[in-house]
Amino acid sequence: MRLIYVADPMCSWCYGFGPQLADLRKRLGELLGAPVPVTLITGGLRPGQREPMAADKRDEILHHWHAVAERSGMPFDQSPEVAMRRDGFVYDTEPACRVAVLAREHWGEDDERVLTLFHAVQHAFYAEGRDTTQAGVLREVAIANGIDAAHFDAVFDTDALREETREDFRLSRRWGINGFPSLLAEQNGTLYQIGRGYAPSVALYARAVEVMQQHPAADAE
Numbered sequence: 001m002r003l004i005y006v007a008d009p010m011c012s013w014c015y016g017f018g019p020q021l022a023d024l025r026k027r028l029g030e031l032l033g034a035p036v037p038v039t040l041i042t043g044g045l046r047p048g049q050r051e052p053m054a055a056d057k058r059d060e061i062l063h064h065w066h067a068v069a070e071r072s073g074m075p076f077d078q079s080p081e082v083a084m085r086r087d088g089f090v091y092d093t094e095p096a097c098r099v100a101v102l103a104r105e106h107w108g109e110d111d112e113r114v115l116t117l118f119h120a121v122q123h124a125f126y127a128e129g130r131d132t133t134q135a136g137v138l139r140e141v142a143i144a145n146g147i148d149a150a151h152f153d154a155v156f157d158t159d160a161l162r163e164e165t166r167e168d169f170r171l172s173r174r175w176g177i178n179g180f181p182s183l184l185a186e187q188n189g190t191l192y193q194i195g196r197g198y199a200p201s202v203a204l205y206a207r208a209v210e211v212m213q214q215h216p217a218a219d220a221e
Contacts, residue, residue, distance in 0.1 A: 016072030
């Protein structure tokens with residue numbers, strides 16, 4: 001089994017979902033006796049936004065963060081300096097998605113490092129109030145989490161990486177995913193939806209086990 005995690009680093013419920021994903025992977029790893037690989041696909045929550053966020057929309061989203069914090073227990077920076085509160089803030093999630101794709105392309109099958117950088121971008125935006133729509137902030141986070149500075153500078157602002165990121169967005173739409181986080185399980189080359197939106201790891205684990213029981217791996221038949 002392989003998990004496919006469709007998320008956006010600037011989606012608050014994706015941020016809150018981090019501990020549930022970690023616990024699910026732990027449970028499945030214990031069941032199977034080996035780590036379950038995870039492929040990250042960036043969904044594109046608000047890619048390509050160009051207009052500053054209106055004050056009423058900003059306040060609505062900030063209020064929404066309280067619900068995520070209460071349910072997940074994850075830290076949120078609610079100070080006046082938080083990026084979302086700044087005048088002129090443009091909520092474009094494409095650059096943050098792009099750095100996640102950069103990590104995936106750079107590290108390939110090393111999903112631990114990819115997810116670590118993904119979570120670091122989330123933490124920078126939500127817990128530290130940093131503006132992760134800005135390339136300079138993303139560069140600092142990427143370098144702090146193992147991406148070589150020269151590699152970031154050579155790749156991040158390229159048409160090729162932008163197109164790879166757009167392909168992630170298109171792929172998630174082809175799969176019928178329009179909300180994040182979403183979790184798929186690939187078993188015997190077929191995809192099964194095991195989670196749509198924030199969900200507790202216990203429920204996701206039960207669904208993953210159901211998929212494995214109904215569609216056993218070929219070498220287990």
